[in-house]
Amino acid sequence: MAQxxxxxxxxxxxxxxxxxRRGKSETDIKKRTKDLPKSPISPFWLGILAFIVFGGLVxxxxxxxxxx
Numbered sequence: 001m002a003q004x005x006x007x008x009x010x011x012x013x014x015x016x017x018x019x020x021r022r023g024k025s026e027t028d029i030k031k032r033t034k035d036l037p038k039s040p041i042s043p044f045w046l047g048i049l050a051f052i053v054f055g056g057l058v059x060x061x062x063x064x065x066x067x068x
Contacts, residue, residue: 003011
């Protein structure tokens with residue numbers, strides 16, 4: 001069965017990662033992967049959430065000031 005382009009890309013990435021690991025101890029490998037914690041929510045969604053919360057707050061303050 002012939003490999004698809006996606007399979008070839010993933011295989012190349014796997015080989016590259018394995019070559020980078022070769023000759024290193026397990027603790028060195030684990031340290032490198034722990035150094036970069038990833039945020040559970042993307043910056044885009046954080047921006048949307050902030051706009052909804054703070055935008056609503058701003059509109060509420062404006063309406064209370066001008067439309068008592």
